[in-house]
Amino acid sequence: MTANFDPDTFDVVVIGGGAIGENVADRAVKGGLTAALVEHELVGGECSYWACMPSKALLRPGHALAAARRLPGVPVGDHLDAAKVLARRTYFTSNWDDAGQVQWAEGAGITVIRGSARLDGERRVVVGDRTLIARQAVAVCTGSVPVIPPLEGIADTRVWTSRDATSAKEVPGRLIVLGGGVVGVELAQAWRRLGSEVDLVITGELPLPRLEPIAGELVAEGLREDGVRLHTGSKAVRVSRTGGEIELGLADGAVLKADELLVATGRRPATEHVGVETVGLKPGDTLHVDDSGLVSGVDGQWLYAAGDVTGRAPLTHQGKYDARVVGDVIAARAKGPVETPPWSQYAATADHAAVPQVVFTDPEVAAVGLTADQAARAGIETRVVDLDIAVAGSSVHADGYRGKARMVVDERRKVLVGVTFVGQDVAELLHSATVAIVGEVPLHRLWHAVPSYPTISEVWLRLLEAYGL
Numbered sequence: 001m002t003a004n005f006d007p008d009t010f011d012v013v014v015i016g017g018g019a020i021g022e023n024v025a026d027r028a029v030k031g032g033l034t035a036a037l038v039e040h041e042l043v044g045g046e047c048s049y050w051a052c053m054p055s056k057a058l059l060r061p062g063h064a065l066a067a068a069r070r071l072p073g074v075p076v077g078d079h080l081d082a083a084k085v086l087a088r089r090t091y092f093t094s095n096w097d098d099a100g101q102v103q104w105a106e107g108a109g110i111t112v113i114r115g116s117a118r119l120d121g122e123r124r125v126v127v128g129d130r131t132l133i134a135r136q137a138v139a140v141c142t143g144s145v146p147v148i149p150p151l152e153g154i155a156d157t158r159v160w161t162s163r164d165a166t167s168a169k170e171v172p173g174r175l176i177v178l179g180g181g182v183v184g185v186e187l188a189q190a191w192r193r194l195g196s197e198v199d200l201v202i203t204g205e206l207p208l209p210r211l212e213p214i215a216g217e218l219v220a221e222g223l224r225e226d227g228v229r230l231h232t233g234s235k236a237v238r239v240s241r242t243g244g245e246i247e248l249g250l251a252d253g254a255v256l257k258a259d260e261l262l263v264a265t266g267r268r269p270a271t272e273h274v275g276v277e278t279v280g281l282k283p284g285d286t287l288h289v290d291d292s293g294l295v296s297g298v299d300g301q302w303l304y305a306a307g308d309v310t311g312r313a314p315l316t317h318q319g320k321y322d323a324r325v326v327g328d329v330i331a332a333r334a335k336g337p338v339e340t341p342p343w344s345q346y347a348a349t350a351d352h353a354a355v356p357q358v359v360f361t362d363p364e365v366a367a368v369g370l371t372a373d374q375a376a377r378a379g380i381e382t383r384v385v386d387l388d389i390a391v392a393g394s395s396v397h398a399d400g401y402r403g404k405a406r407m408v409v410d411e412r413r414k415v416l417v418g419v420t421f422v423g424q425d426v427a428e429l430l431h432s433a434t435v436a437i438v439g440e441v442p443l444h445r446l447w448h449a450v451p452s453y454p455t456i457s458e459v460w461l462r463l464l465e466a467y468g469l
């Protein structure tokens with residue numbers, strides 16, 4: 001480790017102390033460097049306080065109740081105790097206090113600096129009246145912010161973003177959710193199961209349009225069964241609030257009324273106020289990176305980025321994988337030139353081949369790799385195998401179990417390039433698919449990975465049989 005005599009000079013300065021920035025700093029320190037982590041809100045970022053953790057804490061009790069109802073003989077009540085669910089959610093956010101994460105970071109040897117950071121040319125970062133100097137590298141890990149569509153009246157109307165929807169202290173009586181991506185479907189179901197009347201407005205015919213159609217089909221079915229009113233093919237055009245009531249006007253003339261409107265129409269990289277213009281980049285743009293995390297268009301191998309700000313895979317686990325690459329490669333390059341071949345410690349190759357994602361609705365969606373469409377568009381000669389999940393394990397798991405599975409095979413290489421499972425409790429099946437894709441396991445060898453009886457994993461056997469093995 002380089003001795004740190006000047007309190008404003010570090011080997012690495014990380015801008016943004018979300019999960020991704022924390023991991024860049026941690027790996028750099030583990031590699032023998034000094035690192036400063038600059039954060040202007042809460043160390044831990046979106047995932048810990050307003051995204052993954054609180055949203056999953058809001059969803060899980062409703063799923064447990066629904067699962068219990070599918071099993072005769074299990075004594076269950078008819079609704080959740082919302083106050084207790086909200087209190088448990090708040091526990092998972094540490095009541096929006098980052099003392100624990102700061103303690104972790106300092107214990108890991110990272111210097112935490114509070115304040116808003118801006119790049120100020122090569123290897124310089126300004127925080128308030130301090131100018132930090134980065135001997136080796138600066139890593140921008142500033143995450144993303146919600147996109148608010150330009151609806152008439154929206155600038156003057158108080159609406160919810162995902163932050164409000166994950167931190168609300170009371171259950172709204174009526175909630176409109178605009179946008180049928182992952183945030184939209186998860187939070188529509190969470191609040192519906194906590195007692196809100198929910199209208200979900202989507203532009204297409206199915207929610208979750210980036211995933212295989214089986215995901216949108218079964219999730220739409222699940223939402224409707226819960227009582228969510230799904231407005232498909234709908235375009236929101238105007239919004240207003242009178243007193244406590246918000247109105248959302250649709251292009252077909254319909255007007256939806258509610259107590260709150262959650263705008264869940266996507267996110268964009270947070271690069272507007274980070275001083276990227278001082279190094280020749282455009283504020284607001286995505287920071288495109290190579291597989292080692294080096295920002296494109298900036299010379300000198302000193303500016304890195306990871307996480308949502310890169311637009312590669314806006315997911316905590318994948319961003320943390322990219323962060324481990326970035327922290328490791330900065331430490332390695334501090335000692336000399338480094339090769340970054342695919343699948344090496346210094347290349348985030350999986351971002352192109354096998355990004356896993358779980359949508360934590362009921363039914364769950366667990367998907368990794370390419371959809372059939374994406375594989376075909378990439379010029380891969382594919383064979384698609386579709387199945388209902390109907391094995392001994394699924395029927396024991398829940399009465400009336402409904403689920404679907406799809407695997408996308410690269411026919412030339414006889415390996416998997418994409419797998420999607422949809423159904424109750426399929427999330428834990430996903431890692432098997434990720435291992436198969438990353439390991440490029442030939443199907444004839446996968447045949448020898450025998451799933452236990454009676455588990456839902458037996459769907460693997462059925463998929464391979466349906467393929468012809």
Ligand SMILES: Cc1cc2nc3c(=O)[nH]c(=O)nc-3n(C[C@H](O)[C@H](O)[C@H](O)COP(=O)(O)OP(=O)(O)OC[C@H]3O[C@@H](n4cnc5c(N)ncnc54)[C@H](O)[C@@H]3O)c2cc1C
Pocket residue numbers: 015016017018019020021038039040041042043044045046047050051052053055056115116117118141142143144162166183270273274306307308309313314315316317318319
């Ligand atoms: C509702 C919701 C649910 C989600 N659920 C999941 C899930 O279940 N699983 C999953 O994998 N992903 C989930 N995601 C996505 C996940 O939250 C993000 O991919 C992840 O938080 C990105 O981490 P990050 O570190 O890149 O950004 P962030 O977590 O946003 O961290 C960036 C940090 O940088 C700080 N910062 C920004 N600018 C500056 C500056 N100039 N100076 C100092 N600090 C600055 C911010 O305050 C912030 O703390 C969810 C997202 C949402 C919105």
Ligand SMILES: NC(=O)c1ccc[n+]([C@@H]2O[C@H](COP(=O)([O-])OP(=O)(O)OC[C@H]3O[C@@H](n4cnc5c(N)ncnc54)[C@H](O)[C@@H]3O)[C@@H](O)[C@H]2O)c1
Pocket residue numbers: 149178179180181182183184186201202203208209235236264265266267313314315357358359360
């Ligand atoms: N469980 C998880 O892993 C999880 C959960 C939540 C979020 N996330 C991540 O966070 C990111 C952001 O999620 P998101 O749902 O905000 O974004 P998204 O881009 O996934 O979905 C936004 C949706 O809003 C729709 N939309 C855009 N403009 C609209 C408009 N004017 N009216 C109606 N619909 C409109 C889009 O067609 C899209 O379907 C995602 O990329 C996801 O990876 C992950």
